[in-house]
Amino acid sequence: MQFGSRRRSRLLQVAVAASVLALTAGCSSGLAGGDSADSGDGPIKFGMLAPFSGSESAFGSYMENGAQLAVNEINEAGGVLGRQLELVVEDDACDATTAVSGANKLVTDGIVASVGGYCSGATLPTLPIFDEAGIPMVIPAANSNELVDQGLPGVFLINGTGDQQAAAAVQYAEQIGATRVAVIDDATSYSADLADAFTTQATEAGLTVEVTATVTPGENDYSAVATQLADVKPDLAYWTGYYQEGGLIARQATDAGFTGVLMVADGSVDAKFAEIAGQGYTENVVGTFTQTPDMIDGADAWIAAYTELAGDAPGPYSTQSYDAVRVMAQAIDDAGSTEFDSVVGGLEGLADFDTFAGPLTFTDDHTLSGGGFVIVSIDPDSGAFVLKDDLQG
Structure with missing residues (x-):
């Protein structure tokens, strides 16, 4: 059966991750077993790591509520394998050390899926x-190509990859006639990862990458890169980071005299971007x-169902989190088991499973066959991002 609504409604290296894991592995008895120990009784626990503190905390609530809505719907329909689902959440604060601690807590708590x-x-x-x-x-939002590059059998992405997002950015740049571009990470x-993918694909498409810059997150002054954009005057500048810094860059670049298109990646797509940039800085x-x-x-x-549950309208990654639960539940139901290899087989066997992003069938590397990226712009009245171009024309 298909669960819930059918509406379509520079880098952290693995060596660093492994060293962090080695320092914390002793904190979790769950790591010693090599497989999740599901007793077969009680609820089937799904774990969710998301940012509930820090600069990206707004997304944590969107993700939790979307996932909880799916859990509620599935439980109302009878659960999975005759058992109810339970969502267990931990804060990762978008921080590697915090995420490792949270992952260990989820393992200790007996989750059978993330x-x-x-x-x-x-x-x-957290992958290892x-x-x-x-x-x-089943990862609903994170989409760095590095996640795929680890080649781990149990890792599946239902958000488009960095390569796919970069392709959408290059397509739009070409569509508006941009020939000189900048990229900031x-x-x-x-x-x-996304900046590298955009630089490579833009160059291959014949665009000239005039500026590549890296800023330090968490600062308040980005005047150096803002001045660089104003001086070089690229047709389009692509910011691949998050909204906290993106809003400041938008304001400071405009004040410096940059008049080109400022494109932002999905980590900046939230109404808080306009709030941080300020009135008149998002046109x-x-x-x-x-x-x-x-x-x-x-x-x-x-x-309406989400709003009733959460008390507020859904935001970014609420639908992907909703679908992540449904996808995982369907795979467990198809497998008839919560055992790792069986569930992986169930995920790999999904064919045209209906999600908000369209029919889902995982590729051999456990990603989507199409990224589903569109172009959004900011509504001047609400500050919310709205659909501008579906890139289909």
Whole structure:
């Protein structure tokens, strides 16, 4: 059966992750077993790591509520394998050390699957922890190519990869006639990976990459890169980091005299971007993103259900988190088991499973066959990102 609504409604290296794991492995008895120990009684526990503190904390609530809505719907329909689902959440603060601690807590708590992961730099070091514990992962948001490059059998991504997002950015740049571009990252795994992919693909497409810059996240003064953009005057500058810094860069670059298009990646697509940038500083801002419910025809009932649960409207990655739970639940149901190899086989066997991003069939490397990225812009009245171009025309 198909669960829930069918509406379509520079880098952290593995060596670093392994060293962090070695320092913390003794904190979790779950790592010693090599496989999740599901007793077969009681609820089936799904774990979610997401940012509930720090600069990206808004996304944690969106993800938790989207996942909880799916859990509620599945439980109301009878559960999975005759058992109820339970969502267990831990804060990763978009920080590698915090994420490792949270992953170990989830393993100790007896989860059989992971349906979390927002920041790639925080998600990457949790991969070996869940792999060692025999816990499959359906990652709803984090999408650095590095996650795929680890080649771990239990890792599946339902957000488009960095390569796919970069392709959308290059397509839009060509579409608006941009020939000279810039790219700015914040040195985190996700941001640097996407910047590298964009630089490579833009060059291959015949665009001239005039500026490549890296900034330090968490600062307030980005005048150096803002002045560089104003002096070089690229047609389009691509910011691949998060909204906290992105909003400041938008404001400071405009004040410095940059008049080109400022494109931001999905980590910056949130209404807080406009709030940080300020009134009058977002007219030239567009973003690469996957569609949210408000952009999808027929999603009104889902939005109403989410709003009733959360007390607020859904935001970015609420739908992906909803689908991550549904995808994992379907795989367990198809496998007839929560055992690792069986669930991985169930995930690999999914064919045209209906999700908000469209029919899902995983590729051989456990990613989506198409990224589903669109171009969004900022509504001047609400500050929210809205659909601008679906890149289909």
